[in-house]
Amino acid sequence: MSDTGIGARVQRKEDRRFITGRGNYTDDINLKNQTYGYFVRSPHAHATIDSIDTSKAKSAPGVIAVLTGEDLAADKLGGLICGWLIHSKDGSPMKVGPHPALAQGKVRYVGDHVAIVVGKTKAQAKAAAELVRVNYGELPAVVDVAAAQKSRPPIHDVAPDNTVFDWSLGDKAATDSAFARARHVTKMKMVNNRLIPNAIEPRAAIGSYDAASDHFTLYTTSQNPHVARLVISAFVGIAPENKLRVVAPDVGGGFGSKIFIYAEEVVCLWASKRIGGRPVRWTAERTESFQADAHGRDHVTEAELAMDENGKILGLRVKTLANMGAYLSTFASCVPTYLYATLLSGQYNIPAIYAEVDAIYTNTAPVDAYRGAGRPEATYVVERLVETAAREMKIDPAEFRRRNFITSFPHQTPVIMTYDAGDYHASLDKALQLADYKGFQARKATAAKNGKLRGIGFSTYIEACGIAPSAAIGSLGAGVGLWESAEVRVNPVGTVEVLTGSHSHGQGHETTFAQLVSGRLGIPIDNVSVIHGDTDKVQFGMGTYGSRSGAVGMTAIAKALDKIEAKAKKVAAAVMEAAEADVEFKNGSFAVKGTDKKMAFGEVALAAYVAHKFPSSEIEPGLKEGSFHDPSNFTFPAGCHICEVEIDRDTGETRIINWVAVDDFGTLINPMIVEGQVHGGIAQGIGQALTEACVYDKESGQLLTGSYMDYCMPRAHDFPQFKLGFTETKCPSNPLGMKGCGEAGAIAAPAAVMNAVTDALGVRDLPMPASPHRVWSVMNDLRRAAE
Amino acid sequence: MPSINMNVNGQAVSGDVESRTLLVDFLRDQLGLTGTHVGCDTSQCGACVVHVNGIAIKSCTALAVACDGMEVTTIEGLAMNGKLHPMQQAFQEYHGLQCGFCTPGMIMASVDLVRRHGKSLDEATIRAELDGNLCRCTGYQNIVKAIQAGAAKM
Numbered sequence: 001m002s003d004t005g006i007g008a009r010v011q012r013k014e015d016r017r018f019i020t021g022r023g024n025y026t027d028d029i030n031l032k033n034q035t036y037g038y039f040v041r042s043p044h045a046h047a048t049i050d051s052i053d054t055s056k057a058k059s060a061p062g063v064i065a066v067l068t069g070e071d072l073a074a075d076k077l078g079g080l081i082c083g084w085l086i087h088s089k090d091g092s093p094m095k096v097g098p099h100p101a102l103a104q105g106k107v108r109y110v111g112d113h114v115a116i117v118v119g120k121t122k123a124q125a126k127a128a129a130e131l132v133r134v135n136y137g138e139l140p141a142v143v144d145v146a147a148a149q150k151s152r153p154p155i156h157d158v159a160p161d162n163t164v165f166d167w168s169l170g171d172k173a174a175t176d177s178a179f180a181r182a183r184h185v186t187k188m189k190m191v192n193n194r195l196i197p198n199a200i201e202p203r204a205a206i207g208s209y210d211a212a213s214d215h216f217t218l219y220t221t222s223q224n225p226h227v228a229r230l231v232i233s234a235f236v237g238i239a240p241e242n243k244l245r246v247v248a249p250d251v252g253g254g255f256g257s258k259i260f261i262y263a264e265e266v267v268c269l270w271a272s273k274r275i276g277g278r279p280v281r282w283t284a285e286r287t288e289s290f291q292a293d294a295h296g297r298d299h300v301t302e303a304e305l306a307m308d309e310n311g312k313i314l315g316l317r318v319k320t321l322a323n324m325g326a327y328l329s330t331f332a333s334c335v336p337t338y339l340y341a342t343l344l345s346g347q348y349n350i351p352a353i354y355a356e357v358d359a360i361y362t363n364t365a366p367v368d369a370y371r372g373a374g375r376p377e378a379t380y381v382v383e384r385l386v387e388t389a390a391r392e393m394k395i396d397p398a399e400f401r402r403r404n405f406i407t408s409f410p411h412q413t414p415v416i417m418t419y420d421a422g423d424y425h426a427s428l429d430k431a432l433q434l435a436d437y438k439g440f441q442a443r444k445a446t447a448a449k450n451g452k453l454r455g456i457g458f459s460t461y462i463e464a465c466g467i468a469p470s471a472a473i474g475s476l477g478a479g480v481g482l483w484e485s486a487e488v489r490v491n492p493v494g495t496v497e498v499l500t501g502s503h504s505h506g507q508g509h510e511t512t513f514a515q516l517v518s519g520r521l522g523i524p525i526d527n528v529s530v531i532h533g534d535t536d537k538v539q540f541g542m543g544t545y546g547s548r549s550g551a552v553g554m555t556a557i558a559k560a561l562d563k564i565e566a567k568a569k570k571v572a573a574a575v576m577e578a579a580e581a582d583v584e585f586k587n588g589s590f591a592v593k594g595t596d597k598k599m600a601f602g603e604v605a606l607a608a609y610v611a612h613k614f615p616s617s618e619i620e621p622g623l624k625e626g627s628f629h630d631p632s633n634f635t636f637p638a639g640c641h642i643c644e645v646e647i648d649r650d651t652g653e654t655r656i657i658n659w660v661a662v663d664d665f666g667t668l669i670n671p672m673i674v675e676g677q678v679h680g681g682i683a684q685g686i687g688q689a690l691t692e693a694c695v696y697d698k699e700s701g702q703l704l705t706g707s708y709m710d711y712c713m714p715r716a717h718d719f720p721q722f723k724l725g726f727t728e729t730k731c732p733s734n735p736l737g738m739k740g741c742g743e744a745g746a747i748a749a750p751a752a753v754m755n756a757v758t759d760a761l762g763v764r765d766l767p768m769p770a771s772p773h774r775v776w777s778v779m780n781d782l783r784r785a786a787e
Numbered sequence: 788m789p790s791i792n793m794n795v796n797g798q799a800v801s802g803d804v805e806s807r808t809l810l811v812d813f814l815r816d817q818l819g820l821t822g823t824h825v826g827c828d829t830s831q832c833g834a835c836v837v838h839v840n841g842i843a844i845k846s847c848t849a850l851a852v853a854c855d856g857m858e859v860t861t862i863e864g865l866a867m868n869g870k871l872h873p874m875q876q877a878f879q880e881y882h883g884l885q886c887g888f889c890t891p892g893m894i895m896a897s898v899d900l901v902r903r904h905g906k907s908l909d910e911a912t913i914r915a916e917l918d919g920n921l922c923r924c925t926g927y928q929n930i931v932k933a934i935q936a937g938a939a940k941m
Contacts, residue, residue, distance in 0.1 A: 015879040018887030019871070019894060021822015021862035028821035123805070200826045200834060200923050201888040252824075252888025253923050286827035506886030506924045672882050676929060680885065683926030708831035708921070716917035716927035721910075745926075 005519020006736070009672040013525070014510040023250045026204040026219050027283045034206070035064055035275065037268055037282040038125035040115040040132045041291065042107035045141035045363035045701020046155065049105055049114070049134060057117055057131040062124030065275050066132060067267075068115045069104035077101070077270060080261055081235045082328035083479040086165045086337050086359070094165040097156025097361070099327040101236070101263040101270075107136070108155050108326035109363050110696075110703055111291025113263045118271055118280055141363040141701030145300055145321040148362045155326055155361040164324055164333070164359040169341040170415055175354035178315025182306035186389035192377045192750075193768045194298035194323065194694040195687075196711055197370050199505075201252020202289045207268030208279035215243050216273070220265050222248040222533075223258045223503050224543020227480070229535050231261045231330070238269050241535075248533040251505035255684070256369040257293045258505065259545050260330040264292075290706040295694055296370020298323035299336065299377050305385040311395045313404045315352040316344060318381060322359045322367075329368035333359065338416075338476050339374030339464075339546075345413035346382040347424045347460050347638055348404040353414045363701040369545065371684055371746040375463040383459045383751035388764060397458050397755075398432060405460075417464060419636050421729040422664060428460060430725050431640040431662040440644070453647040454657070455760025458640065459752035465740030466551030466635035466733070483630035484548070485541050486556035488517070488564050490623040492609035494602025495527040501541010502553035503533050507742065508673045509549060515669055516554055516736075520561050521601050522588020539626075547637070547740030550669065555734045556629035563625035568604045571623070574614035575599065575607045635731045635739040639663035641682070643752035647760045652776025654690055654757055656718075661748065662725040666739035674741045675724055681745020682722055687714040688746075689753035689768050712771075791855040795820070796864025804851045810844075811835045813851035814861060822862040822891045826921070833920030836892040836899075837861045843899030845919070862891035865898070874898050877937030878930075885924035893930060896920050901938045908938045 004010050017023050054066040080099040087093055098104070102113050115132055119125030142151035148162040155162055179185065199221075206219040216239045222228050225246040233241045251258060264282050271280045284292070299320050306315040322336030341355040372379075390400035405424040412418050432438075440456050447454040467473075470481030487499040496517055502509055514528040531537055544553070565585055572590035573580040582593045591598040599607070604623075607613055611621035644658040661678055668674050691712040695704040705711040730737030750768060757770045761778055788803040795818060802817050814820045814837070825847055826834035835847040838860040865872045874897050877883065884890040900908070900916050913931050922930060 011879055012882065014887070015884060018884055018890050019862075019875040019878050020866055021820070021891050023822070023887050025821075025824070025888065027825075028815075030819075123807075198923055199886070199888075200832060200921060201824070201886065202826065250887065252826075253886040255923065283825075286829065286832075508885070676882050676885060676925060679926035679928045680924045681926075684923070707829045708827050709829050713831075713921050713923075715914075715921065716931060717911075717914040719914075719927060721928055721931075722926065 002519050004525035005515055006667065006669050008515060008670065010511055010515055010525060010670055012508050012511045013514060014508065025201055025250045025252055026206060026221050029206060029219050029249065031206060031208055031279040034279040034281050035118050035120060036122045036125045037271060037280045038117045038119065038129045039113055039264065040117065040129050042103065042110060042112040042114055044107060044136050044138055045110050046139040047107050047136035048139065049103060049107060050137050051135045052115065053133040054115065056133070057128040060128035060131055062120040063117060063128045064120065065118045065271065066115060067271055067274060069100055069102035072100060072102045072270065073104055075270065077238065078236045080263065081231060082333055083330055084334040085477040085479065086167055086333045088165045089168050094333055095156065095159035096328055097158050101266040109365055110701060111288065111365060112326065116267050116271055118275055143362050143364050143696040143698060143701050145323045145360045145362060148360045155363060159361055162361040164328065164361060166356065166358045167337055168354065168356045170354040171352055172354045174352040175315045175317050178352040179306045179317065182314055183309040184307045184393055185304055186385055186392055187304040188385055188388060188765065190301045190303065190381060190384060191767050192297045192299040192301065192380055193688060195296045195370055195692050196290055196694045197255045197257035197293055197296055198289065198713060199253030199255055199257060202284035202286060203258065203262065203264065203293060204283035205265040205268045206279055206281040207272040209273040209277045211277045216269050217245045217247065218265060218269050219247045219249065221251050221258050222246065223251065223254040223505055223545055225503065225533055225535055226501060226541045227543055228261050228265065232266060232269065236266050238266065245536045248503055254505045255371040256296065256373055256545060259543065260294050260368055286708065287706055290711065291703055292365055294329045294366045294368035295325065296367065297377060298367050301381055303381050303385055305389050307389060307393065311393050311400050311403050313348055313350050316350050318344060318355040320357045322357055323362050323364065324359050325362060325364045325366035327366045329366035332366060332368045334478065335369050335374045340378050342416045343375050343378035343462060343464060344382060344415055346379065347406060347462050349406050350414065364696055371681065372743040373546065375743065376747045376750060379459065379461040379747050380751045383461065384754060387458060387755040398428060398437065401428060401460050418633065420633055420732050422636060422638050423727060423729050424460060424638060426727045427638065427640040427662045427664055430727060431642050431660050434662065434723050434725050435642040435644065435658060435660040447646055451649050453649060453760040455645050455756040457643045457752045457755025457759055459748045459755065460640045461748040462636055462638040463743060463747050464634040465547035465637055466631050467546035467548045468634060469632060470630050480542065481630065482542050483628050484552040484556045485539060485626065485628045486553065486560045487539065487624065487626040488557065488560040490564060490605045492606050494523060494605040496521065496523065497529050497531055498557055499531045499538045500553055500557065501538055501543065502549040503544045507544065507549060508670065512669045512673060513554060513557060516557055517561065523601055547742040550738040551635045551731065551734050551740050552629060552631050554736060554738065556627045558735055559627035559629055560625045563627065564623060567623060567625065568608065570619050571608045571614060572599050572604045574619060631733060633733040635733065637663065637665050637739040637741065637744055639744060639748065641748040641752045643756040645756040645760055647775060649779060652772040652779060654770055654775060656686065656720050659720055659722045661722060661745065662727060663741065663744050664727045664729055665741040666728060666731040667737040668726065669738070677741045678724055678745050679722055681743060682749045683714055683719060684746040685749020686719065686753055689750040689770060691718065691769050691771065693769050789852050791852055793854060794858045796860060806852055808851045809847055810849040810851045810854050811846035814846060820861050820863050824888055824891060826888065831921065833896055834889050834892040836895040838895060838899065843896050862895060865894065873940035874937035877933040877940065881929050881933035881936055883925065883930045883933030889920060889922045893920050893922065897934045897937060900934065901941050906938045906941055908935055
């Protein structure tokens with residue numbers, strides 16, 4: 001291992017600009033003659049727009065334009081799309097309601113976009129927005145999935161019962177037969193609470209139209225600028241791709257919420273042309289982020305697990321109602337289906353699984369992928385069921401898992417996935433040891449003496465990352481391929497630029513991708529620059545989500561490096577007058593076997609560009625190669641998290657006393673960065689389990705948790721120091737053996753916490769978040785029942 | 788429009804602002820000091836923390852006119868003569884940042900934490916004192932380590 005290659009704890013190259021305040025986030029960009037957009041948003045959850053009077057706003061000081069859905073329709077622009085087509089059980093395609101960037105005729109959630117006011121200053125635009133008079137005809141609103149299927153009038157005419165699709169996966173008959181044979185069945189109703197992603201950088205967009213060249217530029221907080229350009233070109237129709245540049249500069253966290261193509265991006269671009277080419281900028285106030293960023297989770301599930309007399313799992317049956325919100329966001333439909341039900345086998349050998357999912361429109365913000373996307377929901381269902389089943393059958397939860405672990409690979413689950421590698425016993429063993437599981441009962445007794453309730457909970461999770469083999473997902477309804485591209489440009493002096501279609505918004509690609517190149521080419525890491533996030537620089541890319549940038553994005557770089565090495569060998573052979581087969585590349589230099597002839601990588605690069613020493617008819621000058629890598633399978637990170645909690649009997653406060661995470665991510669490129677990803681993921685998972693909940697008023701559809709005063713973001717004092725361990729089985733489907741680490745914590749954590757809290761309280765069911773009030777109420781009820 | 792004068796990062800600056808202009812908007816929009824960030828509208832997230840007369844405040848909650856005549860230090864002014872402040876160095880060394888958006892506020896708040904509690908900080912104090920700074924990326928673990936290490940070197 002070189003000191004900057006794969007496996008090294010290299011300090012991040014990108015840090016210097018962030019710690020000195022020189023980052024370049026979208027809101028930091030200022031363009032000449034820029035104007036400010038402010039959105040008029042719906043105050044109602046469900047209403048017709050009967051009329052809009054913009055006259056007063058238009059004549060307010062500093063106002064340049066006020067544009068509405070009617071103007072958008074007049075320009076014949078298309079709506080936003082959902083890029084994954086799901087079919088219902090009867091074969092009918094999902095019911096997609098129109099999703100215009102500015103509402104036309106109707107608003108469908110509080111925060112829905114009604115108009116944009118463009119002003120010379122932020123304050124003027126905001127003040128004038130107050131003067132836009134909208135006559136609404138209020139309609140009954142519904143926020144609850146179960147109620148929505150009966151609620152009328154429907155949110156979209158195309159879906160009379162507000163159902164987008166009713167979908168299923170797995171073998172119903174085989175599952176029914178497994179349940180018929182079962183000696184024990186554990187049945188639970190679980191709610192996966194709705195979350196608001198809350199990247200600390202609010203979304204922002206600057207649209208700029210240059211009339212002279214008939215060219216648009218969009219600066220935006222995006223995790224995938226090329227996909228944004230594709231959708232805005234091909235579906236919205238703002239401009240063809242060659243006339244639209246999308247730049248996602250430094251992006252302050254995404255967690256999924258910045259994958260999607262949002263109305264504000266489209267409107268800022270369009271408005272810039274409408275006002276004659278002055279740039280239009282918009283940055284969300286946090287309240288807008290709460291209202292109109294895509295939310296996450298929000299499942300209501302009934303699930304049951306069938307066992308034989310020895311605790312061996314025979315079958316799993318799941319019925320989920322998934323809240324899609326008022327419109328189908330960019331990837332919304334794949335989250336509760338192919339990213340969810342396909343993971344219901346967990347780490348277990350389950351012979352029969354049958355899952356049904358109804359996706360439902362409600363008068364709430366669109367719901368789409370949020371860190372883990374479907375996989376946290378699946379893990380929560382499986383791991384809560386498994387732990388509860390073990391308790392009911394009086395089998396130690398670790399032992400129960402051992403009896404059911406998959407131990408041979410490849411393993412075909414009944415729900416599409418073929419797990420390629422893993423060692424679930426190894427991660428469980430290591431976690432048990434790190435958590436001192438044997439000492440738990442003693443600690444529990446000590447805690448009881450101090451008036452505290454101690455509990456311990458497990459989560460042995462699995463996820464599918466490295467998203468995704470294009471042909472496979474295409475057959476399941478995906479509208480795009482999920483390969484990744486890379487270009488490696490070697491400069492004449494031997495320094496390297498890597499252009500990648502992945503996008504970093506905190507993951508540290510500028511460092512980890514450079515480590516790959518530095519180690520492979522034997523050059524200093526400082527000689528490698530990683531370029532991403534600009535459609536004018538990088539030819540194409542699918543962006544960063546689903547823990548795909550290592551397994552897919554870096555593999556594309558590795559393949560391009562293979563080509564660089566092959567080409568450089570040809571050049572070196574010609575220059576050193578040797579047969580190509582006799583040239584070896586080792587430790588950064590090309591040497592001719594059996595001789596002392598040798599050229600450093602930089603010398604070969606120079607020779608490639610000078611092109612004096614080889615016939616250009618045989619070898620082209622220059623040293624630049626690219627690759628499009630399409631993965632052959634998903635990757636399957638897995639591990640074991642153990643959570644130990646202590647509950648205060650008087651206040652109901654849950655403290656996490658100990659957290660152990662043992663993960664198998666395959667090869668680690670930079671353990672320091674991987675640990676950071678795990679910490680952050682666990683924190684978000686604990687947030688879901690203990691503090692966070694998005695709440696809409698059931699009657700009015702108003703968002704009740706619309707600020708940091710109401711939505712409880714986890715803080716530093718909510719966490720202990722997490723203890724991390726790793727096991728390693730290489731991923732066989734990519735040459736680096738990587739699996740991905742970005743979502744594991746958020747996937748594993750909620751079930752571990754809730755298993756621990758229910759263990760401490762001695763109850764079976766408890767909804768998330770286990771807030772002090774909720775926990776106190778449970779204890780109080782138990783106390784009363786005992787009296 | 789009121790005229791104001793300040794010393795920002797060692798430089799005398801002046802400007803005309805509306806009475807309602809927030810300090811953070813003056814710094815970002817008029818002085819181009821975009822290292823100070825805005826992450827919320829309720830003074831919760833702490834991305835906007837700067838020092839005014841040596842004391843950490845949330846610049847989203849201060850009027851620019853209220854800081855007339857004062858000394859302001861932003862993240863851009865923390866490094867001296869090209870040399871990183873020990874707290875900046877520690878954030879890099881301990882991987883105390885990921886997306887970097889909360890980082891300027893975190894670092895400015897941390898420096899103030901040392902002013903108030905001294906260089907020898909225990910974990911519980913740091914975690915309690917970070918109540919006003921939100922980070923969504925790191926789970927705070929490496930931020931806590933960075934602050935402890937940075938404080939010791941101040």
